[in-house]
Amino acid sequence: MKAFAYARPSTTDEAIATFSSSSGAKFLGGGTNLIDLMKMGVEQPSTLIDITRLPLATIEEHAGGIRIGAMVRNSTVAEHPLVRDRYPVLSQAILAGASPQLRNMATIGGNLMQRTRCSYFYDPTYAHCNKRLPGSGCDAIDGYNRMHAILGASDQCIATNPGDMAVALMALDARIQVLGPQGPRSRLAGDFFRLPGDTPNIDTNLRPGELITAVDLPPIDWATGGHYLKVRDRNSYAFALISVAAVVGLDSNGSIRRAQLALGGVAHMPWRVPDAERVLIGQTPGDGAFRDVAEALLKGAKPYAHNRFKVELVRRSIARALEAASTRA
């Protein structure tokens, strides 16, 4: 591992200033992804700015919803009564990720920023990875791509965002609060993540030097009808092949009044198509409606040699998740 400097600011302003004054700095949350990548030589920060002591570790009611500080540990969020009661899909999504030990370390900010698990990205001894080495090519497109994207990929990069929590945040229309040298700003989850396009080296729309300070969940009283389905190669401690975060509200006669859903494991970002969700409005929960929304979400799907099964799996997973969410609505 390359030698690096270490700083531990106690205020957010100090953190931002430290970042600005050192080139090649990185914020350090729980370290469960960053330290791994440093050991592999993928990340080589000059300075680690340990932000875990920043006063950003509370969960509180805020503007009718709740605000989760960026330093709150994943397990704390998953077990928090406000989250469990009002946004069960978020709690389930977090608990579906990693392992208890990792969730105890991982922070909300770090979780949002975790990098792809594409094998060719993760090991710098592979020569071709546009995400790691812009312009070098992509070893995954013609290589082993079981875990890779079927939607929204480019001929530059077909990596997926590996996160579970982000999928739930996307479905819930969460807002990411950030603080940068130019002051605070916020973005909806849908604008925070991005597709690879011609610049797959850029994971998100967070600008260099910006610090995630909090995640705001909007006031949606019907989010109790939520379900997170994660389909994976073993029952725990595996990244999603496909995941679905579904929130469904029913009207008094049992038809779907509101529905929001996002997919994980299919694209460079949690995949959401608000137009597709409209297909569900007014429908009785059931296979017909579920199939229609799946087709709308899958429009333009392009699988690769080892992930062809994902297309059909998406259809089935959406049906299962919507069925479960509707039962709870």
Next chain:
Amino acid sequence: MPSAIGEPLDRVDGRAKVTGGAVYSAENNLPGMTYAVMVTSTIAKGRVASIDSAAARRAPGIIAVLTHESKLKLAKSPDDISPDSAADRRLQLLQNDRVLYAGQPVAVVVAETLEAAQEGARLAQVRYGPETPSVSVDASLAGAFIPERLSGAGDPGRSSRGDVQAGMSQASTRLEQVYTTPFQVHNPMEPHATVAVWDGPDGLTLYDATQGIFGARKRVAGLLGLAVENVRVLSPYVGGGFGSKGPTWSHVLLCAMAAREVRRPVKLVLARPQMFGPIGCRSETRQSIAIGAKPDGTLTALKNDVVTHTSSFDDFVEPASTPTRKLYSVPNNSTTQRVVRSDIGTPSYMRAPGEAPGTFALEVAMDELAYALTMDPLALRLKNYAEQDEDGQKPWSAKSLRECYRMGAERFGWAKRSPEPGSMRDGHTLIGWGLGTAMYPARRSPASARARLNRDGSIQVEAGTQEIGGGTYTTMTQIAADGIGVEPSRVIFRLGDTQFPPTPVSGGSMTTASTGSAVYLAARALRDTIIQRAVVDRNSLLYGAKPAQIAFENGRLSRSDRPGQMETIQHFAAGLGEPYIEAIVNAAPGQEKEEFSPMSFGAQFAEVRVDADLGQVFVSRMVGAFGAGRIINAKTARSNFMGGMVWGVSFALYEHAVYDERLGRIVNNNLAEYHVPVNADIGDIDVIWVDEADHHVDPIGAKGIGEIGITGSAAAVANAVFHATGKRVRDLPITLDKLL
């Protein structure tokens, strides 16, 4: 007579292990220690064009960068392997610029700290002249060859009895299918690790995570030109090996060579990704099975043509055809094994080499046949029960398979199975029950042991052997205690040091039969010595008795003809004139193998719950019933069988070292991506065994249990998946996409 053998004694080393008191190889920290990190090749075939080590050498803390240009001296070529050491592998020791597989060591960086060595390894710029690698069976099939001998027991590369073609033509039902199992990597929890310390130019001590200290000593001494007795290998605890720590691989030698260069102790620990390549794997297997049967299920012909990989430079043949040769009674039987050469690290022994993939294919084929005949799969097996080893044409030393089937079926509730696939459903969940037969040969090698009574009354028993997690400290303690006639708590058993009496590798499920027999015989010899001394000792209450009249139990010597006249071993020991008395025994198998076919058997039952839409499989229940000779410790045995069964689940559903065939590299070379089951994947596991008295195998009647658990279990799971879903997956692992 109270017997320690068979008791569920807690592990005598349990406390040390869970409190960190047990020191594993990588935990040895010596004064002046330096740290070595291997630079491994990122191409699978070609040459090292150049290594620019200037930047690495300049980095802080670097002591040496060793490459093929360093011209490190060896006493003989690392390709020079003796035919009598089947486990010896050809090694890559920086002797030339050839790259033979991805992950091959091409340089070693030695530094003052581990971190410095890692950074040095990263900075070493290796340029390659790559050639196109081949790692697929199909690409190399044209050059496949039939080896004379298979690895393991050294069985022939082909076998035949009767006339398979004629047998097939007598059949009313015929089945021909191809079954494939993928590359698998052992992945013991403890990475391979060596600490090397030279004592002058002629003496070397290695703290090595090995399953075979004596094999390691011989290989290292041979290559470095040292007298065997000047090399000491210590390995008191091994964190699992599963075969991967049987052979002595390149890193062991490289560590010793580095230590010789830098003239300081060197520690070399493999990083997890480095465990995918240079230390063996289980070859992919392709098994083409043909079976013919009469309407009542009687087999008329059975055939298995197997293809496996070996490396381009060494020979290892996964003996997957052997179950087809022996498991069933069938007059017409033939098998062949073909091998392709691939640009991979040499495959090697991995828990139940041969039998694990071999029973998968055979037992799935039998399941398919049962459906084709509309016969109960268990009834089909009983119909073709082999009363003797028809391949070896010998009686079994003992066989309790019928009893295993019966006990297992009863415990599992097999009779309640509804035969139709997909007929057992619970909401979205399809339930299936499957069966597979387990088998593994009982082996024994020469071994020796020493038992010593000290003047303070303590008993010290020593044998070289290794503790790889199976419970050797504990079982040997029990065997020694029974052999002498004392409580296990009085015995201190020591192992893992080449200064102790020689023993074989901890592999092939033979530790108990081999080392256990030696320990038992040494203990008996010590007991006899004590008795003989006591009856001639004028100060002893036993003076004048005939040795045959002395009973020795629970640490007491007593006269059977005069109850009440007895002496404690404590008292006897205190009277010793010398500091200790001891017995050393060299034990070896006799002619029993010529007369009998020693084999363990078992029956495995599995229940799976499969998500009907999403294809996710959960093994909710397993029952394994085994007939494997005398069980020495009910607790460690249960764990060992269970570990094997869990691996069967892993074999069926998860494990797969995925090659990027363009590059010849394993892409999932870490434990996040190379899946083995986690707790959430394993349901209820029930282990039972038959009290089998096998009088032919060895003095203690033990056949060994380390490997049989993984045999038959993958087939049981795969057959259960078929029963649940109606989908027959013949290509492992059964991932959910294959069930959509």
